[in-house]
Amino acid sequence: MAKRQFKAESKRLLDLMVNSIYTHHEIFLREIISNASDACDKLCYRALTDQDVGLGRKDFKIEIKADKTGRILTVSDNGIGMDKEDLESNLGVIASSGTFQFRQEVGDDTKNADVIGQFGVGFYSAFMVADHISVVTKKYGSDTAYLWQSSGADGYTVTECERESFGTDVIMHLRPDTDDEKFSEFLEGWRLQELVRKYSDYIRFPIRMEVSKTRKKEDSPEDHPEYETYTEVETLNSMVPLWQRQKSKVKKEEYDKFYRDKFNDYAEPQRVIAVSAEGAVTYRALLFVPSQQPFNYYSKDFEAGLQLYSNGVLIMEKCSDLLPEHFRFVRGVVDSADLSLNISRELLQHDRQLKVIAANLDKKIRADLQKMMKDEPEEYAKFWKNFGRQLKFGVVSDYGAKKDELQDLLLFYSSTEKKPVSLADYVSRMAEGQESIYYAAGETVEAIDRLPQLEALKDAGTEILFFTEDVDEFAAQALMTYQEKKFLSALSGEAAPKPESEEAPEETEEPDHKAVFDFVKEALGEQIKEVKSSKILKSHPVCLTAGPGLSFEMEKYFAAVQPEQKLKADRILELNTSHPVFAALEKAVTDDPEKAKKYAALLFNQALLIAGLPLEDPSGYTDLVCELLV
Numbered sequence: 335m336a337k338r339q340f341k342a343e344s345k346r347l348l349d350l351m352v353n354s355i356y357t358h359h360e361i362f363l364r365e366i367i368s369n370a371s372d373a374c375d376k377l378c379y380r381a382l383t384d385q386d387v388g389l390g391r392k393d394f395k396i397e398i399k400a401d402k403t404g405r406i407l408t409v410s411d412n413g414i415g416m417d418k419e420d421l422e423s424n425l426g427v428i429a430s431s432g433t434f435q436f437r438q439e440v441g442d443d444t445k446n447a448d449v450i451g452q453f454g455v456g457f458y459s460a461f462m463v464a465d466h467i468s469v470v471t472k473k474y475g476s477d478t479a480y481l482w483q484s485s486g487a488d489g490y491t492v493t494e495c496e497r498e499s500f501g502t503d504v505i506m507h508l509r510p511d512t513d514d515e516k517f518s519e520f521l522e523g524w525r526l527q528e529l530v531r532k533y534s535d536y537i538r539f540p541i542r543m544e545v546s547k548t549r550k551k552e553d554s555p556e557d558h559p560e561y562e563t564y565t566e567v568e569t570l571n572s573m574v575p576l577w578q579r580q581k582s583k584v585k586k587e588e589y590d591k592f593y594r595d596k597f598n599d600y601a602e603p604q605r606v607i608a609v610s611a612e613g614a615v616t617y618r619a620l621l622f623v624p625s626q627q628p629f630n631y632y633s634k635d636f637e638a639g640l641q642l643y644s645n646g647v648l649i650m651e652k653c654s655d656l657l658p659e660h661f662r663f664v665r666g667v668v669d670s671a672d673l674s675l676n677i678s679r680e681l682l683q684h685d686r687q688l689k690v691i692a693a694n695l696d697k698k699i700r701a702d703l704q705k706m707m708k709d710e711p712e713e714y715a716k717f718w719k720n721f722g723r724q725l726k727f728g729v730v731s732d733y734g735a736k737k738d739e740l741q742d743l744l745l746f747y748s749s750t751e752k753k754p755v756s757l758a759d760y761v762s763r764m765a766e767g768q769e770s771i772y773y774a775a776g777e778t779v780e781a782i783d784r785l786p787q788l789e790a791l792k793d794a795g796t797e798i799l800f801f802t803e804d805v806d807e808f809a810a811q812a813l814m815t816y817q818e819k820k821f822l823s824a825l826s827g828e829a830a831p832k833p834e835s836e837e838a839p840e841e842t843e844e845p846d847h848k849a850v851f852d853f854v855k856e857a858l859g860e861q862i863k864e865v866k867s868s869k870i871l872k873s874h875p876v877c878l879t880a881g882p883g884l885s886f887e888m889e890k891y892f893a894a895v896q897p898e899q900k901l902k903a904d905r906i907l908e909l910n911t912s913h914p915v916f917a918a919l920e921k922a923v924t925d926d927p928e929k930a931k932k933y934a935a936l937l938f939n940q941a942l943l944i945a946g947l948p949l950e951d952p953s954g955y956t957d958l959v960c961e962l963l964v
């Protein structure tokens with residue numbers, strides 16, 4: 335009998351796969367089991383329309399047999415089976431199943447071989463572990479069974495044979511062990527069990543295997559027990575995935591256990607979000623918001639992504655495309671029949687479907703968090719502690735592309751409420767005529783609270799948001815406005831509360847201090863941009879405000895992350911002209927200019943200290959203080 339040749343492309347693909355340095359050889363079992371499951375599905379479906387079949391879901395099963403001495407692994411099913419034409423067209427040509435085309439798109443580079451593991455290559459993946467494969471199969475309704483045999487790239491044969499009933503056996507002769515790879519591990523019960531649990535746990539037909547166990551011999555005494563081994567056929571998979579069940583029918587404990595087992599967290603999840611979507615793409619998802627921040631969350635080691643299943647078959651362990659960056663703390667699974675292993679090979683379509691799912695999940699998570707914020711503010715505060723920073727980064731990244739979606743999830747510490755509040759709450763409390771959302775950035779809430787620059791606003795009862803994280807000001811800058819209210823730094827000179835009466839602009843009342851300001855500017859030179867009369871100080875003599883653009887907190891941030899850039903905020907020295915210190919300065923300017931220069935330096939250094947900025951010359955400053963003491 336003549337050997338039939340695989341199509342040329344198939345040969346190349348086989349070589350590539352078998353010889354690639356690809357390490358996930360284990361996925362072959364997933365592929366063979368999926369095929370068996372598909373075959374059962376097909377016959378099951380046929381039974382729905384054809385009374386004569388007389389089979390129901392529960393009649394189907396998949397069996398795994400390991401023959402250690404013969405080094406043979408067999409996967410059998412009682413599904414639809416194949417006739418001669420099916421064998422030719424299904425197992426003779428890889429190119430037709432789209433695999434090859436897919437390979438061409440990603441390139442022949444073996445470094446890309448990981449893609450194989452992610453998307454599945456079907457039947458041929460078995461050649462990664464087997465050097466000879468036989469398929470014994472009989473199609474439902476046919477009298478003849480066939481034996482398909484191949485040792486890889488050089489071709490295959492098809493002959494008639496015997497098989498009692500319909501269904502298929504895939505018989506894999508495992509490759510000899512090498513120093514690098516022990517193929518015989520795929521004959522070990524524990525290993526097969528592990529692989530079924532990992533990849534095929536939610537296949538909806540029982541996957542059965544004879545497993546060996548030990549038990550106490552019945553007649554052995556309790557104090558000297560003797561043991562014996564015996565074998566028992568067991569179902570290895572749990573079959574019904576939690577996400578396929580209606581949320582109202584699943585107990586909280588079941589979700590908790592599932593989450594803990596699957597994602598190795600010892601704490602229960604804070605939120606469980608179950609999604610069932612039909613439409614452009616049909617899928618189910620089960621998402622979890624962890625109740626604790628993973629210890630490596632903000633490090634490079636943290637790998638984000640959701641588990642992607644197709645009809646209960648794991649395709650990808652961490653599919654990061656399914657989650658937007660700002661929700662990368664979410665864990666969970668997505669299962670879509672639309673991403674069948676077939677379709678998933680066609681990269682473009684696959685991509686489009688993933689995008690649709692990702693966009694939907696983004697919305698669902700957002701809605702759920704919004705709900706938690708509204709209904710369970712205390713829970714939300716906990717969530718915020720864990721992952722709020724991530725959401726603020728989300729506002730900042732991509733030039734604020736996501737800011738509209740995320741702005742209502744943000745919280746900032748409020749000076750009047752003494753706790754984190756939402757922007758909507760802040761705006762709802764704004765006084766008549768208040769045009770801006772005031773914020774002040776600093777190291778800690780306590781440190782900000784002490785800043786003299788905030789005195790006037792605080793006295794006027796104005797609510798100020800305290801920004802204690804370096805990302806906060808960047809987030810405010812990205813947002814620019816919230817409900818048309820501008821963000822304004824309370825530490826900037828513009829942030830003075832409005833005068834009580836509009837008719838009395840202060841400028842006219844204020845005596846002209848220009849000579850003093852000019853003198854101080856001259857004395858301090860390039861260290862400052864401007865000297866002016868402060869509208870924000872009340873009991874303190876002096877402070878620094880930043881010009882438009884960079885703030886002092888941003889300057890500190892950049893000094894830490896890119897010191898070589900030497901980015902500096904403009905320093906504007908604000909003097910409280912109604913303070914006795916100013917009167918002393920004014921007097922010195924006319925009476926004793928040398929002394930006045932020292933006063934100017936002193937005040938500037940004090941302003942730097944209050945702003946938390948480093949002094950250029952700390953010992954010079956202390957000398958000055960001492961000089962003025964004696």
Ligand code: ADP
Nearest residue numbers: 369370373415424425455456457458502675676
């Ligand atoms: P895919 O499953 O993506 O179609 P495979 O390479 O895994 O690609 O399988 C090729 C084809 O071989 C399947 O589509 C199916 O028609 C046929 N096939 C493989 N295994 C079986 C089986 N156990 N029973 C029936 N048909 C099978």
Ligand code: MG
Nearest residue numbers: 368369456457
């Ligand atoms: Mg397949």
